[in-house]
Amino acid sequence: MKQNKILFPIFLMVVVPTILTTFISFFRFSTTLDRKLSDGLFHLLPSHHFFSKDIVIIDIDEQSIAKYADHPELGQWPWKRHIYPTLINYTKLITPPRITIIDIMFTERSDYDEALVIANESLGEISHAANFRDGGIVIPRKGIESIQERFKVPLNTHIPFPKFENASFPIGQIGETAPMIHVVNVITDADGILRRFSPFVQWNGFYFPTLAMQAFALGETYETESKDGDLIIQKNGEKRIVPVGKDGLVRAYFYTEEELRNIPRYSAAGIIESLETLNSGEVEDPNSLLVPPKLFKDKIVLIGTSAASTHDDVVTPFGLFPGVIAQAVFASNLIEGHLLRELPEFYGILFTTLVLFVGVLVLFINQWHSLKSLYPIFAISLFLGTFYFLYRMDLVLSTYSFVLGFPISYLLGFAYLTYTEGREKRKFNHILRNLVDPEVVSVALENMESLKQGGEWEITAFFSDVAGFSSISEELSATDLAKLLNEYLSAMTNVLKSNSGTLDKYIGDAIVGIFGAPIQNPNHPKLACKTALEMRKELERLRDGWNQRGEYTPLARSMVFRIGLNCGPAKVGFMGTDSLASYTMMGDTVNLAARLEAAAKDYGVSILVSESIESVCKDEFHFRFLDWIRVKGKEAPVKIYSLEAYQKDVSNEVIEAEREYELGFSEYLKQNWEVAILHFKNVSKFLGKHDITSEMLILRCENLFQSPPPVDWDGVYTRTSK
Template sequence: MKQSKILIPIFLMVVIPALLTTFLTLFKFSATLDRKLSDAFFHLLPSHHRFSNDIVIIDIDEQSIAKYADHPELGQWPWKRHIYPTLIGYTKLLTPPKITIIDIMFTERSDYDDALVSANESLGEISHAANFRDGGIVIPRKGIETISQKFSVPLDTKIPFPKYENASFPIGLIGETAPMIHVVNVIADSDGILRRFSPFVRWNGLYFPTLALQAFALGESYKTESKDSNFYLLKGDVRRIVPVGKDGLVRSYFYTEEELRNIPRYSAAGIIESLEKLNSGEVEDPNSLLVPPKLFDGKIVLIGTSAASTHDDVVTPHGLFPGVIAQAVFASNLIEGHLLKELPESYGIGFTIIVLFVGVLILFINQWHLLKNIYPIFAVSLFIGTFYFLYRMDMVLSTYSFVLGFPISYLLGFAYLTYTEGREKRKFNHILRNLVDPEVVSVALENMESLKQGGEWEITAFFSDVAGFSSISEELSATDLAKLLNEYLSAMTKVLKANAGTLDKYIGDAIVGIFGAPIQNKEHPKLACKTALEMVTELENLRVEWNKRGDYTPLARAMVFRIGLNCGLAKVGFMGTDSLASYTMMGDSVNLAARLEAAAKDYGVSILVSESIESVCKDTFHFRFLDWIRVKGKEAPVKIFSLESFQKDVTSIMLDAEKEYELGFSQYSKRNWEDAIEHFKNVSKILGKEDKSSHLLIKRCQTLFQNPPPVDWDGVYTRTSK
């Protein structure tokens, strides 16, 4: 396809989808759309991480609130605070948990704060919840500076972790005596879905850990490190990379909905009932209790609520869940290293553009119709496979550019292809009437699309030219000249076509032919050699007929031609205008064949071929080595041969003469000019006639003897003319 014609498909299939994705990016729609689409893929693809075994939840659920609504010590929600030390103490009856993290706010005073203060001082690893917010009136509270300094984390980082204007820490002595404090804020995306969390948040120029980070740290010391645009948490031998985004949030791996619903959750009511039975002596063996204390041994315990009346629900990729479930997911992510790195949008866009460009080639360059139909399946499979491969490596490829761009691209491409194919068929029906070779017409009718498209593959280029035709034409009248050319060209073209050759064009008396196109044929070098030898025989027959009839002039009746053959890669296909075109060939291999035809004159041979012909045809045809030459326009030397005959027609005289010639060429290559000349002279003696090739080398040796070549001379003769 011409460059100008491929630009329209590129515009339709690449530029338009690219502009659409750019529009979405500029107007901030892409990030939300991307995350929605990736959620859908996560639901479809197999899960590869499991929720941490270290996390359990004490859940103040609907059953707990309903059961103790009339209890004098608890009452309706919110419960009196002395119940929390009871719950925490129960988990420590046997082996204590690693840490107890409370996901309930104690920012207002109550009559039972002393119980929590006592728990802070006696029950150990407890982390209380703080809540940050923007806006509102800042109410100064006693001790807030002390608490904020005590629990802030020194960070040396440029990562823009979420920043808030106001902070609510646990009230009074609860906050002052708390062993640890964590921030429970979560930040939903613009579509209201909670997918990401931050390990730290900022307030008043200070950094504070979130619940997930506290679960990771377990009250132990840890360090942070920012290096090479990555953020690291270091605790003991653990080095956890946290792929924080530009807004300070990291994408969470949300496991499966089934796993979220099966996170170990123990009803607060069950714990209270178990403790009452244990204290009353009704049950002596703790393991037979409704909620045995051993369930909390060495665990990370989260205390939260799932009751609707507590209004602590969030929207996750799996739907509505209690906030403590989302916090548990974030904690599991950080503990187990199940963090997703959202790759830059440019990765997804780049992938999509490559696929779209390949789609242009498939639709408008490729001629295999099946591939045009299966490529969408392949492209979608490739995208899903790439997405899943990266997902398994905890990386998220941007999806919106492909999901939107590829269908639009392929629909536009197919629409344009349908439109152009109808127009192309009409055009080529007209072109076929102007083709010379009937075989090309036949192939076109059977597979016009393949012929129209052309391609690049190995062919044999054929060039022939009549020697001294200018002199012949000067001696003939216009009528005789036309008659001579018609007879000659008709006979030669007949031989060409009889051997599956395609007539490219006539250039005066010159014939240009193609073997191996448009019908690809592995035997094209041998067919070209056979054609050349048969043309030599056919010209001899013409000369006999002309002499017999006495037609034309003696010079015309003695006509000889030269043929150049070379095989190699070439571009073949229709070239021309809408109204007049020809099937032709282009490429370095074609140019070399033309140069060989011209060089045949120097060596006095009828058929000059390259080594690429000789190497594949030497079993059937006999070739004579002539020289190493460097033709105009090519730096690489070419080994050339004369096509002498079929192998069955070789004589001992021919073999002896060629052996002597090769000995002479060997001495010539070694700069033994005199020895070379003797061998070259012997060639003519063996043949019983002057051998022009030997005579050419003799003159060259004499010249080099008088003017020695440079030290780096490689024995290759450089032709300065075409």
């Protein structure tokens, strides 16, 4: 295509979608859409990380609350606080866990706070939960300054970690004696889904670690620094690069729904029952308990709740889960380094722009028409492959620009292509729509160049003609003749089109059709046979209707047709002028089909076919051998058959009659005229009606008996008329 004709497609398919997606990126909606789309892709793509084996959860679940609702030491939710040291102490019976992180708030006084204070001072590595929030009234609390000074983290960074106005630390001496503090706040995205977390949060000008950070640090000393916008955390030679976003949050890797549901969770009720069993002396080996203490060896233990009454559920990319599950995911991410880096939207827009530009070349430069249909599949596959390749590297490509831009681009491109090429396509569509079934037309128009050029390939030529139509037309008025002809031709043409046939032309009452063009179809001989049989059945239906209504004349109401079929190579294509052209066929194959239609009259059959049809269709259709003939204009003899019916519909009487006919023809070739005549006469007896073909062969035998053929006679009958 010339240069001036490619500039506008580039504008439509590249510039317009790029401007649109870039404009959308200025709004927060694009970020939310991006994350929703990437969630969907994460569901579809294989997981490449696995949840940390170092994390287990002690879960105060529905069973635990229901089982101990009437227990004098626990009561209904919230439980009395002396149970938590009991749970923590149980995990330390054999080999203690590395750290115990409590995901439950103790911000109000109770009568059992002393138990937690003692646990803080005696049980070691315990981290208590703090909750930060915005708004409300700031209530000064005694001792909060000391807690703030003990647990603040000195960060020298410009990263805008989430900032809160108010803080709720563990109450009183629980907070003052706590070995460690972590913040349990989670921050959902604009659509209410929890996808991201922060290792630190801000309050009162100071930084505090979140639960995930505490699980990574394990109470040890660590150092932090900022580099290229990332947070780098180092402890004991271990280095973790945290790809923090512009708002101080990092995208979490949520593994799979199955893994989230299979995170090791041990019911608090099971631990309490195991402890009671152990204290009763019923078992000596702790490993045989319902929840063996060894399960917590060297683990990071999270104590949280999943019971509905605790109202601690959050919405994750995999649906609703207890908050402690989300915290466990964040902790696993930081411990194992399963952190996703969201690439700037610019990369997604650039990728989309390149794909769109290639789309312009495919639609407007490329000459392989099939590629125009395949390119969307290729482009989508390339997008998914690129997304997955980056995802395997824990990089998240912006997706909204492709998901929005590519369909818009390709729709605009196809619309413009349809507009520019539509005039020529409409011209051929106008010609074809009356010749071929609409579905065939739509396929044929996919390859305009091939359609215009035509070609030479295997087809089946179809010719049909009404017997004695001249006599019928003489009996009818012009109005009735037009009505009869229109009704007949409409019905027959519908049958032709419904079997993927192409109407070549009408010649008065004659129908000329093509099977296997303009769309090549290897089953064209069988489709032609099917059409011929269905036309015969359709004509019977028409005759019944005419007789019931008493329309036309008796001769018209008894109308019959003849069909000739032949398959072989032929030239097919549009032939004519630019303003007046028709899709047609030419060649010896076509000529023979026309001769067969004419010859059908001699043999008294409705459908006459060549050996080329019989040889490829005999498994499905039943043919009767008739003769060897030499048609006018063709020296080579042709073996001809009558198409009778489907194989399943042939009776034994017909088969016996045909066998008798073939015996007679065999004797005919041997010039045993009298024996041949006897066999031919038996055919009508088997059929129970006059068989015109046999009677014609009887007459031929009698003539040859009286006037013997020459010595070189080969039994082929030469027709002298078309």
